[in-house]
Amino acid sequence: MEKKRLNEILGIRYPIIQGGMANIASGEFAAVCSEAGALGLIGSGGIRSAEELRRQIHILRERTKKPFGVNLMLMNPETEKMVDIVCEEKVPVVTTGAGNPGAYMERFKAAGILVIPVVAAPILAKHLERIGADAVIAEGCESGGHIGEMTTMTLIPQTVDAVDIPVIAAGGIADHRQMQAVLTLGACGAQIGTALLAAEECPIHENYKEAVLKAQGSDTIVTGRIGGTPVRVLKNQMSREYVKREKAGEDRMELEKFTLGSLRRAVFEGDTKNGSLMAGQSCGQLKEIRPVAEILAEICRGI
Numbered sequence: 001m002e003k004k005r006l007n008e009i010l011g012i013r014y015p016i017i018q019g020g021m022a023n024i025a026s027g028e029f030a031a032v033c034s035e036a037g038a039l040g041l042i043g044s045g046g047i048r049s050a051e052e053l054r055r056q057i058h059i060l061r062e063r064t065k066k067p068f069g070v071n072l073m074l075m076n077p078e079t080e081k082m083v084d085i086v087c088e089e090k091v092p093v094v095t096t097g098a099g100n101p102g103a104y105m106e107r108f109k110a111a112g113i114l115v116i117p118v119v120a121a122p123i124l125a126k127h128l129e130r131i132g133a134d135a136v137i138a139e140g141c142e143s144g145g146h147i148g149e150m151t152t153m154t155l156i157p158q159t160v161d162a163v164d165i166p167v168i169a170a171g172g173i174a175d176h177r178q179m180q181a182v183l184t185l186g187a188c189g190a191q192i193g194t195a196l197l198a199a200e201e202c203p204i205h206e207n208y209k210e211a212v213l214k215a216q217g218s219d220t221i222v223t224g225r226i227g228g229t230p231v232r233v234l235k236n237q238m239s240r241e242y243v244k245r246e247k248a249g250e251d252r253m254e255l256e257k258f259t260l261g262s263l264r265r266a267v268f269e270g271d272t273k274n275g276s277l278m279a280g281q282s283c284g285q286l287k288e289i290r291p292v293a294e295i296l297a298e299i300c301r302g303i
Helices: 006-010 025-036 051-063 079-088 101-110 121-130 152-162 176-184 196-197 207-213 239-246 252-259 262-269 279-287 292-299
Strands: 015-018 040-043 068-073 093-097 114-119 136-139 168-170 188-192 220-224 231-234
Touching: 006 015, 006 188, 006 262, 015 025, 015 040, 025 040, 025 196, 025 252, 051 079, 068 207, 079 101, 079 136, 093 136, 093 152, 101 114, 121 136, 121 152, 121 188, 136 152, 152 168, 152 176, 176 188, 176 279, 188 196, 188 292, 196 207, 196 292, 220 239, 239 252
Parallel strands: 015 188, 040 068, 068 093, 093 114, 114 136, 136 168, 168 188
Antiparallel strands: 220 231
């Protein structure tokens, strides 16, 4: 029997989930993405209080009646309260990262929420399937932000072979060729983040957008690899200095102080020297600022 595409599973136009990018994936931006045909996600990574998450959900619901989701970063100290809120608000879909959602699975299921964790390896996908995940997002190391070690090209078929639940591809998907490739590898759809940094409606500072458009695919660097917390960002003064200090054996706590607040500096202040400009290797394909609707239509052209 032919497997369902992600858009059929979620009741949306395109088989695409908008990445829950910290400090970027606001209720307003998620609503734009849902209206344009993807599953818009509110990212909790940059949200400091559970009630602010509730406010962002209400902002989204004022702007769209389409399906949406919330990305929960499970290391957030407000996670317990945020889980309560997504259940109370009957959020249709929850994606998770930075932790195991097992402790919350019963509550999610009781609230009728689809649970879709992000994974970086097939073995984790198998474990999450056993504890009740409805699907997984298999994210290759080409992606921006926090990454694993496997590439999308190797991760997707191995994860598809390892589990019976749907697999959504992430990492390095910015046009219709890459979307076709991950569908061929067995994914039911894709999650995209970097491609949406070049959207008219994306709420990042214009300096950040300009840096992404100027970047080549080789202009990213991975910080934190030695310390076990790898994050892909654009090369700049901060990221080069971080890697230099990391290789010199600087203490992990000192390195964390060095990057404290760096993502917010990039997103809100447009600091392209000392900010953390999270972006994946597909940045080299982004040449112009376009509306979200146009970006999604191009990625899904011909599939």
